[in-house]
Amino acid sequence: xxxxxxxRARNVTFWAQAAPGWIHHADRQDEYGRPLGAAALDWLxxxxxxxxxxxxxxxxxTTAELATAVAPTGVVVGLDLDDSMVAAAATRFPxxxxxxxxxxxxxxxxxxxxxxxxxxxxxxRMALMLLADPVAGCSTIRRALRPGGRMAATVFRDGAxxxxxxxxxxxxxxxxxxxxPMPIGDEPGPFAFADSERVIRILTEAGFEAITVQPxxxxxxxxxxxxxxxxxxxEIGPAGAAYRDATPPQQAAARAGAARLLARFREPAxxxxxxxxxxxxxxxxxx
Numbered sequence: 001x002x003x004x005x006x007x008r009a010r011n012v013t014f015w016a017q018a019a020p021g022w023i024h025h026a027d028r029q030d031e032y033g034r035p036l037g038a039a040a041l042d043w044l045x046x047x048x049x050x051x052x053x054x055x056x057x058x059x060x061x062t063t064a065e066l067a068t069a070v071a072p073t074g075v076v077v078g079l080d081l082d083d084s085m086v087a088a089a090a091t092r093f094p095x096x097x098x099x100x101x102x103x104x105x106x107x108x109x110x111x112x113x114x115x116x117x118x119x120x121x122x123x124x125r126m127a128l129m130l131l132a133d134p135v136a137g138c139s140t141i142r143r144a145l146r147p148g149g150r151m152a153a154t155v156f157r158d159g160a161x162x163x164x165x166x167x168x169x170x171x172x173x174x175x176x177x178x179x180x181p182m183p184i185g186d187e188p189g190p191f192a193f194a195d196s197e198r199v200i201r202i203l204t205e206a207g208f209e210a211i212t213v214q215p216x217x218x219x220x221x222x223x224x225x226x227x228x229x230x231x232x233x234x235e236i237g238p239a240g241a242a243y244r245d246a247t248p249p250q251q252a253a254a255r256a257g258a259a260r261l262l263a264r265f266r267e268p269a270x271x272x273x274x275x276x277x278x279x280x281x282x283x284x285x286x287x
Contacts, residue, residue: 004132004133007132007187007188008107008109008110008133010180011081011130012081015082015085016084017180017240017241018082018236018240018241019082019084019085020084020235020240020244021234021235021236021240021241021243022058022059022085022236023085023088024235025235026058026059029058029061029232030059030061030062032221032222033126033220034061035218035219035276036125036154036218036220036276036278037062037123037154039154039218039278039280040123040124040153040154040280041066041069041123041152043152043280043282044150046069046070046123047070047074048072048074049070049073050069050074050120050121051070051075051076051118051119051120052066052070052075052076052077052119052122052123053076053079053116053117053119053121053122054076054077054078054124055122055123055127055141055153056080056108056126056127056130057078057079057080057085057086057103058080058085058089059085059088059092060078060090060092060103061092062078062123062125063089063093063101063103064093064101066123067093067098067100067101070100071099071100072099074100075100075102075116076100076101077102077115077116078101078102079103079104079105079106079114080103080105080106081105081107081108083105086104086105089103090102090103108131108140109132109133109136109137111140114144117143117145118144118149119144119145119146119149120145120146120149120150121145121149121150121151121152122141122144122150122152122153123151123152124141124151124152124153124154126154126155127153128155128193129156129189129190129192130188130189131188132187134193134202134206135202138202138206139206142285145285147285147286147287148285148286148287149284149285151208151281151283152280152281152282153280153281154278154279154280155193155199155278156190156191156193156277156279157191157194157215158191158194158277159190160277161217161275161276162190162275162277163275164233164274164275164276165233165237167258167261167265168230168233168234168237168258168261168262169237169239171230171258171259171260171261171262172230172234172239172243172254172255173254175250175253175254175257176242176246177242177246179238179242180241182238193279193281196213196279199281200213203283207285208283208284208285209285210282210283211281211282211283212280212281212282212283213279213281214280214282215277215278215279215280216277216279216280217275217276217277218276219273219274220273220274220276221274222274224267224268224269224270224271224272226259226263226266227255227259229259229262229272230256230258231243231255234254234255234258239254
């Protein structure tokens with residue numbers, strides 16, 4: 001079986017290659033992807049003065065939303081593994097316009113401490129299932145929280161509850177070059193946290209209490225533009241790097257292939273409805 005260190009190195013490489021797509025589509029991802037984290041935001045109910053850590057902040061949209069909620073006296077730190085996405089986040093949401101907001105690059109699994117700790121709460125949107133060693137990562141999160149601190153995170157459930165993800169990959173892949181290896185078993189990937197009992201075991205081993213894992217079904221609404229929607233979903237997925245390396249004709253064929261399989265989620269003149277199954281994970285530290 002592949003060792004943790006090898007998987008961690010593969011993660012770093014994958015996100016370095018994936019980052020340009022996330023940066024290119026950052027505004028679109030903020031708008032269309034908001035339902036993916038809404039349940040966690042609602043549960044946390046961040047308020048003025050709170051200190052919050054956003055784990056897996058990407059290009060900073062969720063971090064900025066949290067910063068608005070805790071203003072004017074609160075602090076929010078956005079943390080991500082990829083330095084280029086952190087740089088993009090800092091450019092999109094500069095500190096002179098967003099007091100109390102800052103971004104940092106770190107591997108949550110290996111970081112001994114997180115600058116700004118202790119935090120009142122941790123938020124994470126669709127990131128925990130991507131950890132090579134989730135117990136190590138969640139242990140760092142627990143240590144970054146104050147006694148009685150709270151965590152709310154969202155992750156994908158099983159693949160059957162998000163069928164559009166398979167449609168994008170199956171439609172685009174035949175027209176592109178080699179893709180990165182797909183996750184096996186519990187290796188990091190979209191559906192690594194599909195088993196709710198595994199999630200509870202991980203958080204328990206990491207030292208959390210009051211753990212809950214609740215199913216939510218959300219819908220991502222996207223505009224009625226097949227080419228744009230196909231490119232967005234290709235570029236933020238596992239085929240993103242291969243798509244950017246492809247020739248223009250190959251890219252056009254990949255978009256057309258993905259759009260064809262996404263057609264069942266499209267309502268002409270209305271747009272796309274991408275049904276998505278997620279878990280809302282909540283937990284707390286000991287008082």
